[in-house]
Amino acid sequence: MEFSDIIEIIHPSLAETERKIDEFIKSDVPLVYEIAKYLLGGGGKRIRPSLVLLSSAACGLTDGENRIAAAAGIELFHAGTLFHDDVVDQAEFRRGNASSNIVWGNKPTVLVGDFMLARGLELIYSCGSLELLRVVSRASSRLAEGHVLEIMSERKMIEISEDFCFSVIDHKTAALIECSTETGALLANTSNGAVRALSHYGHNIGIAFQLIDDALDYCSEENKFGKKTGQDLAERKMTLPLYYSIENAPEGVKRKVIETLDKEDDLDSSEIAEISQLVAHYRGVDLTRKRAKEFVVEAKKSLDEIPQNDYKESLGRLADYVAERNF
Amino acid sequence: MEFSDIIEIIHPSLAETERKIDEFIKSDVPLVYEIAKYLLGGGGKRIRPSLVLLSSAACGLTDGENRIAAAAGIELFHAGTLFHDDVVDQAEFRRGNASSNIVWGNKPTVLVGDFMLARGLELIYSCGSLELLRVVSRASSRLAEGHVLEIMSERKMIEISEDFCFSVIDHKTAALIECSTETGALLANTSNGAVRALSHYGHNIGIAFQLIDDALDYCSEENKFGKKTGQDLAERKMTLPLYYSIENAPEGVKRKVIETLDKEDDLDSSEIAEISQLVAHYRGVDLTRKRAKEFVVEAKKSLDEIPQNDYKESLGRLADYVAERNF
Numbered sequence: 113m114e115f116s117d118i119i120e121i122i123h124p125s126l127a128e129t130e131r132k133i134d135e136f137i138k139s140d141v142p143l144v145y146e147i148a149k150y151l152l153g154g155g156g157k158r159i160r161p162s163l164v165l166l167s168s169a170a171c172g173l174t175d176g177e178n179r180i181a182a183a184a185g186i187e188l189f190h191a192g193t194l195f196h197d198d199v200v201d202q203a204e205f206r207r208g209n210a211s212s213n214i215v216w217g218n219k220p221t222v223l224v225g226d227f228m229l230a231r232g233l234e235l236i237y238s239c240g241s242l243e244l245l246r247v248v249s250r251a252s253s254r255l256a257e258g259h260v261l262e263i264m265s266e267r268k269m270i271e272i273s274e275d276f277c278f279s280v281i282d283h284k285t286a287a288l289i290e291c292s293t294e295t296g297a298l299l300a301n302t303s304n305g306a307v308r309a310l311s312h313y314g315h316n317i318g319i320a321f322q323l324i325d326d327a328l329d330y331c332s333e334e335n336k337f338g339k340k341t342g343q344d345l346a347e348r349k350m351t352l353p354l355y356y357s358i359e360n361a362p363e364g365v366k367r368k369v370i371e372t373l374d375k376e377d378d379l380d381s382s383e384i385a386e387i388s389q390l391v392a393h394y395r396g397v398d399l400t401r402k403r404a405k406e407f408v409v410e411a412k413k414s415l416d417e418i419p420q421n422d423y424k425e426s427l428g429r430l431a432d433y434v435a436e437r438n439f
Numbered sequence: 440m441e442f443s444d445i446i447e448i449i450h451p452s453l454a455e456t457e458r459k460i461d462e463f464i465k466s467d468v469p470l471v472y473e474i475a476k477y478l479l480g481g482g483g484k485r486i487r488p489s490l491v492l493l494s495s496a497a498c499g500l501t502d503g504e505n506r507i508a509a510a511a512g513i514e515l516f517h518a519g520t521l522f523h524d525d526v527v528d529q530a531e532f533r534r535g536n537a538s539s540n541i542v543w544g545n546k547p548t549v550l551v552g553d554f555m556l557a558r559g560l561e562l563i564y565s566c567g568s569l570e571l572l573r574v575v576s577r578a579s580s581r582l583a584e585g586h587v588l589e590i591m592s593e594r595k596m597i598e599i600s601e602d603f604c605f606s607v608i609d610h611k612t613a614a615l616i617e618c619s620t621e622t623g624a625l626l627a628n629t630s631n632g633a634v635r636a637l638s639h640y641g642h643n644i645g646i647a648f649q650l651i652d653d654a655l656d657y658c659s660e661e662n663k664f665g666k667k668t669g670q671d672l673a674e675r676k677m678t679l680p681l682y683y684s685i686e687n688a689p690e691g692v693k694r695k696v697i698e699t700l701d702k703e704d705d706l707d708s709s710e711i712a713e714i715s716q717l718v719a720h721y722r723g724v725d726l727t728r729k730r731a732k733e734f735v736v737e738a739k740k741s742l743d744e745i746p747q748n749d750y751k752e753s754l755g756r757l758a759d760y761v762a763e764r765n766f
Contacts, residue, residue, distance in 0.1 A: 141584045143591055196553060199526075200546040219527045222549060223586045226523060229556065230580035237572050245564050245572060253557035257468045259550045264470055 115157055115437075118429045121422055122165045125180060129161045132184035136231045147216055147224040151191055154207050159321070160186045160292040166430065167296025167310050170423035178239045182295050185235030188228045189248065190288060193255055195225030200259065201347065244298055251291035258283025265350050268374070272350045278319070285325075286318030309417035313427065316411035320434050323404035326351035327397045328438070330388065345384055348373055352403065354387070357396030365390065401435070408435040442484055442764075445756045448749055449492045452507060456488045459511035463558045474543055474551040478518055481534050486648070487513045487619040493757065494623025494637050497750035505566040509622050512562030515555045516575065517615060520582055522552030527586065528674065571625055578618035585610025592677050599677045605646070612652075613645030636744035640754065643738035647761050650731035653678035654724045655765070657715065672711055675700055679730065681714070684723030692717065728762070735762040 119126060137148035161183035168179045197203070198211040199218045205211055213221045229252070236248050261280045265272055293314030297307040329344045330353045344351050350373075358366050369390060372383050379387075391397060411431045418424045446453060464475035488510035495506045524530070525538040526545045532538055540548045556579070563575050588607045592599055620641030624634040656671045657680045671678050677700075685693050696717060699710050706714075718724060738758045745751045 139584055141587050141591070144584055144587050193553070196549050200549055218545075219590050220587055222523050222527055223583050223590070226520070226556075227580055227583035227587070229553075230576055230583055233560065233576040234573075234580065237569065237576055240569060242564065242567060242569065242572075245569075246561070249557055249560040249564055253554055253561065256550050256554035256557055257466055257471055260468050260471050260547055260554070263546050263550070264468070 171300030173300035188232030192228035289318030353396035357394035498627030500627035515559030519555035616645030680723035
C-alpha cells in the first residue's frame with residue numbers, strides 16, 4: 113500500500129495544513145521565508161500532520177481550525193529540528209536536495225530552525241489549550257535530549273547497550289510522533305482511555321519508524337531514500353542494525369569491528385565496506401526489521417480501544433506501512 | 440549605582456529563580472546538565488528575570504510561584520538563544536569564559552540550546568496563562584528573525600540604513616526584554632494601561648541596552664566586558680557606532696571605509712585599527728550613547744502610568760543604569 117493511499121481520506125485537511133504552514137513561515141525578513149520554504153516546499157511525507165489529523169478524526173473531530181493549526185505547528189517543530197540536525201550532522205542532503213546548511217551555511221540554518229520552532233509554538237498556542245502546550249513542550253525537550261544522547265555515544269562517553277539504543281530512539285523520534293497522535297486525541301476531547309491508547313500507538317509506531325530508518329541506512333537504494341546511505345556508519349552512530357550484528361558475530365570478529373569503530377581517524381571506504389558486509393552477514397538489518405514489526409503489532413493492539421471507523425482503519429494501515437516501507 | 444544595589448529589593452526572589460533554573464536544566468542526560476550549567480552557572484546579570492520580578496512587584500504581585508517560574512523560563516529562553524548565537528558567530532568567549540561551542544563543539548551547543556528553549560517553554564506553560572505563552576512565543580520568533588536580519592546585513596543582501604540597524608536591535612534584543620516586563624505586568628493581573636506602560640518601558644530599555652552593547656564593543660576594556668571587543672567590526676556587523684561615524688565622515692573617507700568593509704577577504708588588523716580610529720574620531724560611540732539616553736528617557740516616562748512604590752523606583756534606576764553602564 114502506498115502512503116498516499118492511506119492518507120487519501122484526510123486529503124482536504126492536509127491541503128489546508130499546507131496552506132497554514134506556508135502562511136506561518138512567511139516573515140518580514142525575505143531570507144527567512146526563502147530558507148524555510150526551501151525545506152518545507154521540498155516534499156516530505158507529512159507523517160506527523162497526518163497522524164494529528166487521523167487521530168483527531170478517529171476520535172470524532174473532523175472539522176475546525178484547531179486540527180489544522182496543531183498539524184501545521186507540529187510539522188514546523190519537526191522541520192525546525194531537521195534544520196538543527198543537519199547543522200549538527202553536517203548533512204549534505206535532505207529529502208533528495210542539497211541541505212540548507214550546504215546552500216545557505218550554518219548560521220541562517222540554525223536561526224531559521226529557531227524561527228520555525230517559535231512559529232510552530234505560536235500555532236500550538238492558537239489552539240487555546242494549555243494541555244496541548246504541555247505535551248508539545250515536553251516532546252520538544254525530549255527531542256533535544258535524544259540528540260545529545262546520540263552524540264554521547266559517538267564520543268564514547270557512555271556504555272552502549274540495546275537499552276541505550278532504544279533510549280535514543282525513544283527521545284529523538286518517538287517523542288514527537290507520540291505527541292502528534294496524543295495531540296489529535298486531545299483536540300477531539302475524547303476519553304482519557306482513548307488519549308492513552310493513541311499516545312501508546314504513536315509511541316510504538318515512532319519507535320518502529322526510526323528502526324526502519326536505521327535499517328534503510330544500511331540497505332536502501334540511495335535515490336529512493338532521498339539521502340546518502342551508510343551515513344550512520346560513517347559517523348559511527350551505533351544504531352541497532354550494527355549493534356545486533358556485532359552481538360551475533362563470533363568473539364574474534366566482534367573484537368576486530370569494535371577496534372575499528374573505536375579508532376581515532378575517520379573510517380576509510382574499505383573499513384566501511386567491511387563493516388557493512390558484517391551487518392549484512394550477521395543479519396542486523398533483518399533483526400531490526402523484525403523488532404520494528406513487534407512495535408507495529410503493539411501499536412495496532414492499542415487501536416482496539418478506539419471505536420471502529422475509517423480513520424482508525426487508516427491508522428492501522430499506516431502502522432503496517434511504517435514497518436514495511438523501503439524508502 | 441551598581442546593578443546589584445538596584446536589584447537588592449528582589450534578592451530573595453532572584454535566589455528562588457536561580458534554584459528554579461537549576462532544577463529545570465537537570466536532565467537524565469548528564470552532559471545536557473553539565474553544558475547548561477556551564478553557561479548558567481557562569482554569572483550573567485539576570486537582567487530579564489530581574490525585569491520580570493520588578494515589573495510584577497511594581498504592579499502589586501510580590502509572592503507566588505508563577506513570578507519565579509516565568510523569570511526562570513525567560514532566562515532559559517535567553518540562554519538557549521545565547522548558545523545558538525555563539526555557534527552562529529563562532530564566538531570564543533561568553534561572560535569571560537571560553538564559550539560552550541569552543542569547549543564542547545557546535546553539535547552539543549546547538550542541541551542544549553534547543554533543550555533550554557524547550558525547558559523555558561515548560562516553565563512558561565506552568566504559569567497556566569495562554570496570554571503569557573503568546574507573548575513569549577511571539578518574542579521568540581522575533582528574536583530569530585532579528586538574527587537573520589543581521590546576517591543579511593553581513594552578506595550585503597540589504598541596503599543598510601539607520602532604520603535597518605534599529606530593526607535588528609528591535610528584533611534581536613528589545614523583543615525579549617519587552618516580553619520580560621510585559622510578562623511581569625500580565626502575571627500581576629494589572630490594568631491594560633499598566634501592561635502597555637511596562638511593555639513600552641521594556642521595549643525602550645531593550646533598545647538602549649543593545650545600543651550600549653554596540654558602543655562597548657568599540658570602547659570597553661576587554662576584561663570588564665567579558666568578551667573580546669572589536670568583534671562586531673571583525674565580523675563586519677553594521678552597528679550604529681560605525682554607521683553614525685561613516686555618516687559623519689567626509690565623502691572621501693566614507694567611500695574608502697565602505698570599500699574596505701565591502702572587500703571579499705577578512706579585515707586585517709591594520710584595517711580594523713583604522714576603522715576603529717574613524718569611529719573614535721567621528722564620534723559614533725558618543726552619538727550611540729546619546730541615542731541610548733533618549734530611549735531611557737522615553738522608558739522612564741512610561742513609568743508615570745504605574746503607581747509610586749519601591750519597585751517602580753528600582754525600574755527607574757535600572758533604566759539609568761542601562762544607559763550609563765561601562766561593561
